[in-house]
Amino acid sequence: MSSSNPRLTDRRLLLALTFVVAFCSIAYELVYSELLTVFYGGTVLRYSITIGLYLFSMGVGSFLSAHLDDPAGNFLRTEVYLALAGPAGAGFMIALNAFPDVTLTVGRLALKEPLTLGLAHVPILVVGLLSGFEIPLLNELVEHREETLFAALGGLYPRRIVRGALGVFFSVSEAEGRSFSEVLGVDYLGGLAGTVVYALVLYPRYGLVVSVLVLGLLNGLAALAFAAWSARAPAARGADRSFSLARWRGVVLAGLLLTGAYGGLVANAGAVDRAVTGAYMGDRIESEYQPGKAEVTVTGFERTRYQRITTYRRDVAGDPGTETCLRLDSAIQLCESWVDSYHAGLVDVPMSASLNRSGALPGANASFDVLLVGGGDYIAVDRLRDYGVSVDQVDIDGEFLDYSREESAFARYNDDAFEYDRLNTTVGDAYNYLRGSDKRYDLILLDVPGARSDDALSLYSTEFYRLLRGHLADRGVVATWAYSEYWFPQHHKAYVETVREAGFDRYLPYSVYEDPDGDDELERGERFYLLSDGPTPTPNVSRARSDYLDAVADRYERLDWRPVPAYRGVEPNSVFDPNYDVIVDP
CATH class of the missing domain: 3.40.50.150 (Vaccinia Virus protein VP39)
Structure with missing residues (x-):
């Protein structure tokens, strides 16, 4: 196996991109599930519906991808769209639930909560639909069987034993080179990595806001890496896979702008997390009172592995003075006016x-x-x-x-x-x-x-x-x-x-x-x-x-x-x- 083979290099890059896009897609859905849980409660229900809608919309995207031509150009466009839609979807959910709890009534039907709950699921469908385009497009780009890393791994497992075990339940033959199965295998591996890394690293360390920006950054980098590869090595794909960088200049520029913006925000992750979450918490706390009844100023925000710590000062009309309060996640823990009485009751x-x-x-x-x-x-x-x-x-x-x-x-x-x-x-x-x-x-x-x-x-x-x-x-x-x-x-x-x-x-x-x-x-x-x-x-x-x-x-x-x-x-x-x-x- 020689790394000087251009098709070998191409396939390695494309399979790496397959891994990255799968990683990002499933992690976006985990972010959305957690946001829905924060806003509406019911962890099991929210995660179940999110994953179900995600798989359904992926299926729709895969079906519709049959109408897409120019795999290289459309894959680039898909990645830029995902780099925009993934973080924007999280922002949409937050903004949607930052509105005061005013119920819209049509006839006898109260619409506020059902309407916001329904709209909050739109980002799931958008990301799932775009993710459904990715695998068919990548499969067309990775169409030739070459000696790749995945193929080389084939010599590391006992093929005869594996074929024997499979033969108990299925009809088997010698494994043949199938680009689709290879792309799909890398896609599943990326999905596994996305769930593990999100649960163990991204969410506990960075929280939801910064995590979704990291994912947008990865999608943007995937788009730029693909554009650079396409511009440098057109011959490796053959005449039927020609790619005009000039034609997609606007898409590439959008990818550059998004990647640069996300990179700057991720580099200042702590400040971004405190600013966005602090502003959201301030709005949510104020919304618990009648309009104009309370003025809330977030004074501190920290994140641990298990919870968000928010300290704030509140001035409630009719109450004497301003006091400092503490919340863990969305639940109030103590305020100066009743910290003494609470602990007298508890202890x-x-x-x-x-x-x-x-x-x-x-x-x-x-x-x-x-x-x-x-x-x-x-x-x-x-x-x-x-x-x-x-x-x-x-x-x-x-x-x-x-x-x-x-x-x-x-x-x-x-x-x-x-x-x-x-x-x-x-x-x-x-x-x-x-x-x-x-x-x-x-x-x-x-x-x-x-x-x-x-x-x-x-x-x-x-x-x-x-x-x-x-x-x-x-x-x-x-x-x-x-x-x-x-x-x-x-x-x-x-x-x-x-x-x-x-x-x-x-x-x-x-x-x-x-x-x-x-x-x-x-x-x-x-x-x-x-x-x-x-x-x-x-x-x-x-x-x-x-x-x-x-x-x-x-x-x-x-x-x-x-x-x-x-x-x-x-x-x-x-x-x-x-x-x-x-x-x-x-």
Whole structure:
């Protein structure tokens, strides 16, 4: 095999291009699937529909490609179109969902959400259609069987054994040179690489915005490489594959402009990601209020492997002053106005119900073990430090833990609690941590993200709550914040049924109270549950070490344990049999 053979070089380049275009096409669809999940929820549904539409539109493109002539020119045009359409499709989805939630009504039909959802799938069809053109066009360009890298690999596997195995099920013969099967094989390999690299490198490191720009850059480079090859080596293709660079000068210029633009944006990936995502998050947060009600300014944006961290200042009309807030992905985690009340509910109320063996609140020398799941801002740890308890903390996002240690917005609330000498922090998945541990805890606190996507299903499953129950000491209790049963009734029913199926037979619901509008009237805020499977003391907030609870102690005089209710016709959420009603739509 000699690399001086022009057709050999041609085929290598064309097969490399096949790999790149397949890589980009499938990765575009993964970006679109994730965007649809962010905007509309339902990970399984969004990915399933996206892949189905993609394959369908690829089939349509492949069918229509029979009407395309001039394979070289049309392949170049297709790559430039994809370089434009792929990133533009992502931008279209973001812009479509940045509009205020105003419902368009025609007759009795409310159109806003169905209309935007339908339009959001158009980029899937466009990219799929263009991708369907690629393989037939490339197959016409790679029409001669030569000694290529793929052909050379044929000598590396035991052909006789493979033919024998295939012969059990199929009629077989000696392998012949078929350019279509070779192109298709490289296409499938590129698709595999696209899914793996996107999942392990592009999305966790760069996020959706920069990832789609990287893909556009690769499509642009593929178009330019093909144009350069076509201009330099017309003889290698034969007279019937002539290519006039002058004829396609406009397309090549467009490819150059797109590639240059994407290259500049990717070179400044961090700034681009912060600018686009920060602006989008600011608009989305403002849209949660009535028009003109709130002014939001994003002050910081970081991305970890597991989530987006957005800090922002908000000024809500009628509320006293401006405050800093934190969001993880799209879910709000804390604001200055209620950070104290939230952590009093999460930590101080359950601590007031907890007794050590002597019947007193735990002290510095007491044996009292707490498991904190999540709590990466270390604010709950600071509260627990006041009680002198031992804390095992498990949080999957080590980058967020590092961020919290350095971010000044948290410093005034966690008081460097990460240096607490009775704290043991483990970076890892809580589900796996509990499966690998036999330790029992007097109190388990769940300071975890809400059930906003399929990624959180395991933390709201019967299997996870069984693990929690199995790690409780005698008279131990689980404390967690909860969505309101009035605002999210379907989630509430599925969650409660899950908890009951896991073996918890008693729960104690309570809320914290705030004065959000400064009128000296307390209003119900965050909701919490205590969970138990046996006799457990009722909270006595006068014993808690919390100035906030001292001020509102009268609100907690009638707390009482109740049987966990059962809802007819509602299934629990299980890892292996999920109930998607437990997910709260974004």
